[in-house]
Amino acid sequence: MAPPRILIVGCGIAGPTLASFLLLADIPAAHKPHITILERESTRKAHLRGQNIDIRGSGVTIIRKLGLEAQIRASTTGEEGVQLVDENNHVWSQNRVDKSGEIQTPTSDIEILRGRLAELCWKNSQRISAEAERESAKGIEYIFGDYLDEIKQDDKQVHVHFARSGETRSFDLLVGADGMQSHTRKIVWGEEGEKDRLKRIGMFAGFFSIPREGHDGKWRRWFHAPGRRGIMLRPDSLGVRSTIFMxxxxxxxxRFIEVATKGNNGAEAQKALLEEYFKDAGWECDRIIREMKSTDDFYYDAVSQVKMDSWTKGRVVLLGDAGYCASPISGLGTTLAFSAAYKLAGYLQGYIKGEDTDPSAALAQYNAQMKPIVEECQELAPGQPYIINPETAWGVWVMRVLIRSLSYTRIIFVIVKFFGRILHLGPQAADYVRVENFGFKEMSVWEKEDTEKRS
Ligand SMILES: Cc1cc2nc3c(=O)[nH]c(=O)nc-3n(C[C@H](O)[C@H](O)[C@H](O)COP(=O)(O)OP(=O)(O)OC[C@H]3O[C@@H](n4cnc5c(N)ncnc54)[C@H](O)[C@@H]3O)c2cc1C
Known part of the structure; x- marks a missing residue:
């Protein structure tokens, strides 16, 4: 049997991770799959955007297997923990990160900017591809700056049309790893069902970065204002920018929905709406609004989760945020993407080796194994996002006093340690995702990188 041709849509976190493990499988070079990664954005770093994300539990085991841990740890933001601050920057409580990784606190022991992580995953996949090519495997073909506008399938293949190049090609398997707003999902599962799949949690957010000021430090400062408004100001990895989650x-x-539907084209309207809501909020809002207006890495969306009963349809499978986005407030999206990519590559081995004639058994296994993991990762703490973001000034005060008392007495750590999983407090689920042994080749530690190319 000829090696399967696999198209992965999306060169974010999940896409290149899947490609990497598919090539690290213990399969003779001649049988390794022919992989194409399609990324809508151009190579000019447009897909390397995004602010602070974290890697936890099983995610850490997986980056170690990819030989990526040292590079990732060298690129972390070094966030010390979370401080709850008021209008005068007075710290009401502070919870330091547990650097041993034993307790999953809001700050993880690995915090990194999404763009940097995506860059490392992509470049590491190139390194793995080059190694596979040296052994005469086909390696990975990367296509940037294009996207699919048609996907059709029959029993044997998936036929796709590339919108920009106009090319039509056929693959044995198509993986949609194209993020929360996945076009693969919309085309294959139907646009009309999107409102049932993309569940908003009532929160609307702008993500961007601003020039760092001397007092910004390494702590995440979290400011609440009445009217369920909040801003997190966090460190970046280079010490030159501060990142904002507003x-x-x-x-x-x-209007929050209306401006969200315009995507990147609606940035001016999105910024104007956030300005309207934060201009009287006090704290550092004047500075943040001023910088927001001129920043070029602004991203706005309705914070949502993707909920589906199944992530496969024939020869098409969804991976990562495309299939089960847990939302940034879960703290688990990236770990989920790593874990799922690892598992999918493992389950597909029988098909790639030719032991199974089609991928259906592997995809059924992926669906079954991911279901309980996704359900647990998508459980938000009770009352999220409402209780932690009170409506009234009085409510904000009560919330601060409560968290201050729990932190000061360290009761909060006892609760998180012993009841965190049951109460879905903090992203405990990352510790319970099993990392099976699929016999993948362990990648050597990636030590050298052309740092000059880093911006
Ligand atoms: C620009 C951007 C900024 C983000 N910022 C944050 C953040 O600040 N905080 C946070 O918690 N999470 C953020 N995320 C989400 C976070 O990266 C994911 O939750 C998580 O890492 C899972 O990764 P993923 O690979 O499944 O999806 P993603 O990281 O979203 O990757 C999806 C990839 O698919 C590409 N793509 C999208 N549509 C198409 C298409 N039609 N054809 C081809 N390629 C396509 C995207 O450009 C992207 O490179 C961001 C995602 C993106 C794309």
Whole structure:
């Protein structure tokens, strides 16, 4: 049997991770799959955007297997923990990260900017591809700056049309790893069902970075304002920018949705709406609004989860945020993407080796194994995002006092350690995702990188 041709849509976190493990499988070079990664953005770093994300539990085991741990740890933001601050920057409570990784606190022991992580996953996949090519395997073909506008399938193949090049090609398997707003999902599962699959949690957020100021430090500062408004200001890895997560929990004002549907084209309207909501909020809002207006890495969306009963249809499978986005407030999206890519590559081995004639058994196994993991990762703490973001000034005060008392007495750590999983407090689920042994070749530690190319 000829090696299967696999198209992976999306060169974020999940896409290149899947490609890497598919090539690290213990399969003779001549049988290794022919992999194409298609990324909508151009190579000019457009897909390397995004602010702070974390890697936890099983995710750490997986980056170690990829030989990526040292590079990732060298690129972390070094966030010390979370401080709850008021209008005067007075710290009401602070919870330091557990650097042993034993307790999953809001700050993980590995915090990194999404763009840097995506860059490392992509470049590491190139390194793995080059090694496979040296052994006469086909390696990975990367296509940047294009996307699919048609996907059709029959029993044997998936036929796709590339919108920009106009090319039509056929593959044995198509993996949609194209993020929360996945076009693969919309084309294959139907646009009309999107409102049932993409579940908003009532929160709307802008993500961007601003020039760092001397007092920004290494702590995440979290400021709450009445009206369920909040801002997190966090460190970057190079010490030159501070990253912002600016949000409003609001299901009444329809403009939050209206501006979200415009995507990147609606940045001006999105910024104007956030300005309207934060201009009287005090704290450092004047500075943040001023910088938001001129930043070029602004990203806005309705914070949502993707919920589906199955992530496979024939020869098409969804991976990562495309299939089961858990939302940034879960703290688990990236770990979920790593874990799922690892598992999918493992289950596909029988098909790639030719032991199974089609991928259906592997895809059924992927669906079955991922279901309980996804369900647990998508459980948000009770009352999220409402209780932690009160409506009134009085509510904000009570919340601060409560968290201060729990932190000061360290009761919060006892609760998280012993009841965190049951109560879905903090991203405990990352510790319970099993990392099976699929016999993948362990990648050598990646030590050298052309740092000059880093921006
Ligand atoms: C620009 C951007 C910024 C982000 N910022 C944050 C953040 O600040 N905080 C946070 O917690 N999470 C953020 N995320 C989400 C986070 O990366 C994911 O939750 C997580 O890492 C899972 O990764 P993934 O590979 O499944 O999806 P993603 O990381 O979203 O990767 C999907 C990839 O698919 C590409 N793509 C999308 N549509 C198409 C298409 N039609 N054809 C081809 N390629 C396509 C995208 O450009 C992207 O490279 C961001 C994602 C993106 C794309």
């Amino acid at each position: 949000y409003v929990v609001n299901e009444k004002d329809p």
